[in-house]
Amino acid sequence: MHISNKCSIAVHCLICIHEFGKESRVTSEMLAMSSGINPVTIRGIMSALKKDNVISVKSGVGGAVLCCPTEEITLYRICSAVEPDFLEKLFGIHSSPSQLCPVGKNISAVLKPSYNEVAEALTKSLKSITMAEIIDNYKNISNREN
Amino acid sequence: MHISNKCSIAVHCLICIHEFGKESRVTSEMLAMSSGINPVTIRGIMSALKKDNVISVKSGVGGAVLCCPTEEITLYRICSAVEPDFLEKLFGIHSSPSQLCPVGKNISAVLKPSYNEVAEALTKSLKSITMAEIIDNYKNISNREN
DNA sequence: TACAGATGTAATTTTAAATTTTACATCAAG
């Protein structure tokens, strides 16, 4: 089980936008440099965050800014935006069990309620962590270097 | 993010072993038929469960039996057995951020504490679900058909 | 108004990870 890089990349972008967005225009090209991810993937992620009203991007001239308070941007919101079905994909289920075996026939139905319980716990935890905390964390860590 | 099929396959095998293990010898060949997964993968999973003392397998003649109470077999234990580093892999982090950018340089350290919090919540939830419940669930669902 | 630098997105190619397949050594009951 693993959540794709997209969530981490999105957080990376949001920190950059928060930290550098006031002085300079934060473009997908710049975010690509900073993250080591190609600009098209960055734009896909930005596009998803835009649809969820987390950021807004000036079309034409470019540059992204946050459009809601960092306290309201949870990890859950970010994951949902960039990978809408991440909870369904959390646990893989083998796709072709034997329909002749009573276990094979029912395995998916048997697993789902338990997996849903876990998904709910995960959701709750992801909702409890906000960009406000993460940015605080970033500031502490990066200040320590000076 | 997603947990690989292995956990689901392991649960499938454990249900079969619990339900059919007393009357017949549950072999990897039979589990492969029931799950639709090839016998080598099954044997790999069985091997992992054996190392964790969840099951024991008669070598030579074959056949697996549970060797601990179903209440003590949690989803956490199963996941850890079949995929020891599943918690570290839960969230992917992009691997080559720019070391020249203050965000890039620190992103991994910034993300880790938050991701660990989530991993702990997940762990707790996975520990709360046991094979005893899942087998109950299986019995309810499969009886409904008759 | 045309250009320059940017976003938005589709389609294809590449890469990386997970599974399957193949192969073979080993074990134990009959």
Place this chain on the structure above:
DNA sequence: CTTGATGTAAAATTTAAAATTACATCTGTA
């Protein structure tokens, strides 16, 4: 000592994620 099983390594295949390529569109400015 043969048969049916496990245990495991190595190679091949499949699948999913990311990168690349390509191009339409937008907007401030020369």
